[in-house]
Amino acid sequence: MKIEQIETFLMITETKNLSLASKNLFISQSAVSHRLRSLEEYLDCELFIRGRGEKLVTLTQKGEEFIEIAIRWKALWNETKQWALQESKMSLNVASIDSLNTCVFSNLYKELIDSSSQDEDNHSIILNVSSHWSRTIYDLIESHDIDIGFTLNSLKYPNAIAKPLFKSRGVVISSTSSKYTESVHPHDLDTADEILFSSIPEYHMWHNFWWENNQNEYSSVDTVSLLFTVFDLEKKWAIVPVWIARVFEKFYPIKISELSVSAPEYACYQVTNRHPKPSKLKAIEKFITALEDYMKKEVFINSVQ
Template sequence: MKQAEIETFLMIVKTKNITKTAENLFLSQPTVSHRLKCLEEELNVKLLTRKKGYKQIELTAQGEEFVPIAERWLSLWQEMQQLQHGREKLYLSIGCTDTMNTTILFELYRNLLNAPASDINMKITTHYSYEIYGLLENHEIDLGFVYHHLHFKNIVAEPLLKEKMYIVQSGDTKLKKGRIHTDELDPAEEIFVSWEANYQIWHDQWVGKGMRPRVQVDTFELLLHLISDARRWFIAPVSVVERIRDLRDVQVSEIANKTQPPERITYKIRHKYPNESTQKAVQLFEEKMMDYLKTKNWGLII
């Protein structure tokens, strides 16, 4: 088996379409078909089937069984490449959401960089939760942190943090109270962040009441700048609240609604069949991360 054939097969599994596979790999469709044919001939099994009238392809039973084998084969090939290049340091690729990077892990990253003899070379990228699952499934990252628990066959998700939500207003607000009901706030002045699906449901019932927010953002940077206006407010988990309070004068209040918003859960996700070459780096990072999180009051789940 060749590496190109395995990568092509796994891309077909992901896209379920020969045309999209060719586009993603910058190949011609005949090349994709040829690679698949060579792989099937070497294995002496039919991996895929295409029904007439349907653009999407389907895996055969043997194809389903071959997917984890192909992933392990590709992982071993990548490890051999690393061995050939004589890598001595540990390499780790991490995928996170924006607020996970900017409000929770940024200090840990800084500590690791400032360590006298850091053993880990890190590649840190920012994505939406659903994108992180896809990157991890394709072994493009080694470890992920997300706010949505999605069901992927080859991914294990573990709850890491469970954070309480608070109301945040500009420090110039006239409504300075320790506890505030959302009915006391002007929904037209809310800076809305859809933290996760259950929070969205709560918000639609208690705040939005079926109306679309006037402004919705998806980055910490925008929250930081927009909250400068005395009329503005938003709801956020404790880690975001603490970080923004370090950078700007804000009024933080507990939520007085009878039904509280669901706490935001952060999940650590990893692949069922991880690259052996990165396991030491993952373990070392997780140990340092847990030591770091234990110093914070963010609702660590142990």
């Protein structure tokens, strides 16, 4: 069936007159008759009863039944035509370790999601964000299940490219009533009160160097939310990237102390596939542009320094 046949059928049902239908459609009466015959041949049934040379027509039982189908068919055609003319929404799957999602990139995600809800021209990104361990992020990049990842580890994978984004120092966080001063040496820290929080091998090596004989004394957590939960314990301390400390102090009364002996820096990497999906190239480009703009903003700079 063709849309012209359906439109002609519906016009005839409305006017009950071939001559008036041709006038309303701006075509000849012979063209109306041709379209009607073609539609009836396609459907293999008679839709109208008409005599030779008669302009007036009457619907058959099949014609009456076909009206609703024709209306739905025309509506679906119009919807399909509109869909074909529209630019598809861009979707992007982003994954990061929990602490980066929570403390560094949450405002970026918020900006992109907000712009998506306000953009009526389909130029925005539909953003899907998840949290995973670093190795899982690399696995998902390899399998094209995510498009962009953020981790604190540069791992070797055949098709994963890790680009350094920024580095941040580690600081000591503790209760405001703790004994620790603005600058502390590792030997000043009591490992019996430590909450170990780290996801980079270099830090564990540094930690083992300073507290080699106290490896069984400390507790540990692996997410920011857990760290926040246990930190109402008065004597506890932890060494964390400064961007966790900056978020922490907004919600909790904590003390931030610098280390007199620097711990390894926390390097953040942007991970992408060497061969991204062609359908995701525009969304990736738009996201990276937004990321670059975000990293120039004060809210970002203040969080990682």
